[in-house]
Amino acid sequence: MLNRRHFLSLSSAAALAGATAFPTLARAGRERLRLGLIGTGMRGQVLLKELLRRDDVEVVALCDIEPIMLGRALAMVDKHKKARPQTYGVSDAGGDPFAYRKLLEQKGLDGVIIATPWELHASMAIDAMNAKVPVGCEVVAGVTLQDHWDVLRTQQRSGTPYMLLENVCYRRDVMAVLQMVRAGLFGELVHLQGGYQHDLRAVKFNNGDPAKPYGSGVEFGAKGWSEARWRTQHSLTRNGELYPSHGIGPCAMAVNIHRGNRFTHINSFASKARGLQDYVGRKMGAKEHPNAKLGFKLGDVVTTTLACENGETILLQHDTSLPRPYSLGFRVQGTDGIWMDVNHSIHIEGRSKPHQWEDFQAYQDRYDHPLWKKYAAAAEGAGHGGMDFFVVHAFVEALKANAPMPIDIYDAVAWSAITPLSEQSIAEGFKTLAFPDFTEGLWKTRKPIFALDDRY
Ligand SMILES: NC(=O)c1ccc[n+]([C@@H]2O[C@H](COP(=O)([O-])OP(=O)(O)OC[C@H]3O[C@@H](n4cnc5c(N)ncnc54)[C@H](O)[C@@H]3O)[C@@H](O)[C@H]2O)c1
Numbered sequence: 001m002l003n004r005r006h007f008l009s010l011s012s013a014a015a016l017a018g019a020t021a022f023p024t025l026a027r028a029g030r031e032r033l034r035l036g037l038i039g040t041g042m043r044g045q046v047l048l049k050e051l052l053r054r055d056d057v058e059v060v061a062l063c064d065i066e067p068i069m070l071g072r073a074l075a076m077v078d079k080h081k082k083a084r085p086q087t088y089g090v091s092d093a094g095g096d097p098f099a100y101r102k103l104l105e106q107k108g109l110d111g112v113i114i115a116t117p118w119e120l121h122a123s124m125a126i127d128a129m130n131a132k133v134p135v136g137c138e139v140v141a142g143v144t145l146q147d148h149w150d151v152l153r154t155q156q157r158s159g160t161p162y163m164l165l166e167n168v169c170y171r172r173d174v175m176a177v178l179q180m181v182r183a184g185l186f187g188e189l190v191h192l193q194g195g196y197q198h199d200l201r202a203v204k205f206n207n208g209d210p211a212k213p214y215g216s217g218v219e220f221g222a223k224g225w226s227e228a229r230w231r232t233q234h235s236l237t238r239n240g241e242l243y244p245s246h247g248i249g250p251c252a253m254a255v256n257i258h259r260g261n262r263f264t265h266i267n268s269f270a271s272k273a274r275g276l277q278d279y280v281g282r283k284m285g286a287k288e289h290p291n292a293k294l295g296f297k298l299g300d301v302v303t304t305t306l307a308c309e310n311g312e313t314i315l316l317q318h319d320t321s322l323p324r325p326y327s328l329g330f331r332v333q334g335t336d337g338i339w340m341d342v343n344h345s346i347h348i349e350g351r352s353k354p355h356q357w358e359d360f361q362a363y364q365d366r367y368d369h370p371l372w373k374k375y376a377a378a379a380e381g382a383g384h385g386g387m388d389f390f391v392v393h394a395f396v397e398a399l400k401a402n403a404p405m406p407i408d409i410y411d412a413v414a415w416s417a418i419t420p421l422s423e424q425s426i427a428e429g430f431k432t433l434a435f436p437d438f439t440e441g442l443w444k445t446r447k448p449i450f451a452l453d454d455r456y
Contacts, residue, residue, distance in 0.1 A: 037061070112134070118231075119230070135160065170391050175369035181254045200227075240420070257443075267432040277292060309443075346359075421435065
């Protein structure tokens, strides 16, 4: 068995070589991991549930600055009859925003999951990688473009594994479509679409009551609870594609970004911003409330286009401030056919009736990904229709096997850097910008590893 130092230097060499095919690096590793979790809020608790369900993970450290959230996480540990982890972040003196650094010093930690507000991800991940603690980071990787370069450089310098925990890549239909893409059913891919189209108005505002995080009021910031406490501020001061990875992740995997392809250009357009103000003033009946008079900067619908080296275009839409049912709006289109998730349908030339949609179910059954076939029962009851099981599983299994992360540092920084680039594009009059090549040329020779078999 490899020792930890050897493992880290191998991973480092792998990261620098860039072209590491996943199976060749996979080797006997550890059977069991000791993991920590920074941020035990709403998302942290979903991830914690997945960790607690596993026999190969011991949750040995939890950190949050909010006693109620930390208390809820500990109650979950007790409910699963697991040993109580070391806790950090809350003391009689109040919350300590830097207590996570003490967690990172805890002996024998095999990895840490970060599920805190966006603006903390980059610095926490950098500190963890510098402490040689492998990172599973919730979306996003950073806020500014510089954050993304800093996260990347730290990963390269330290050689510490880093995975972006982008769960939508593991959605069952998304994975079936990836199988179909790989089998050539769509012919040569030409255009893809995705997005984050989710009415978050009731998430962005509440009355600060921990028992009612959704839709209970019109407060945000210090008077809000959970995401209203931090996420809404981004809608107030930023205008761009604020949450790109759920949409871009599956599209990027389908066209092999960083594995023979790359993003070359980006531009974004933003509509006017009306939804949040209208929600507070008219829908919640709080016309005189100061939050009804704020000028939210985030356009209600932000449309981003990316061009790829191999000629595909990818369109993303961010739409979180208007009434609408949830939909990520996926579309995969090639010379032989098209899939759209919104109507659960597909058209494959030569198989489908001309000019008609076919129901997707028969294709779902036939091309169901081996990972899903193998673990569907284990994923039963996991968050987001089961995909949260798979994203945690991938991180844990890759760490155990000392294998490269299936959603790696280059994916993380490029998918997430769409945000600052789209902000820049909008601020500069919807200008088309060159997309930075975070791989510095390695994209030409790297090979796909994501979900090639039923292991990760
Ligand atoms: N992949 C998904 O499907 C999905 C779903 C929801 C949220 N998320 C992501 O998860 C992250 C967390 O979102 P959430 O909904 O749990 O928000 P949340 O506000 O409910 O939880 C964040 C937690 O971080 C804690 N925190 C803040 N500063 C801290 C610090 N310095 N040290 C330790 N803890 C600190 C807060 O007290 C809070 O409990 C975000 O990045 C969000 O985008 C992902």
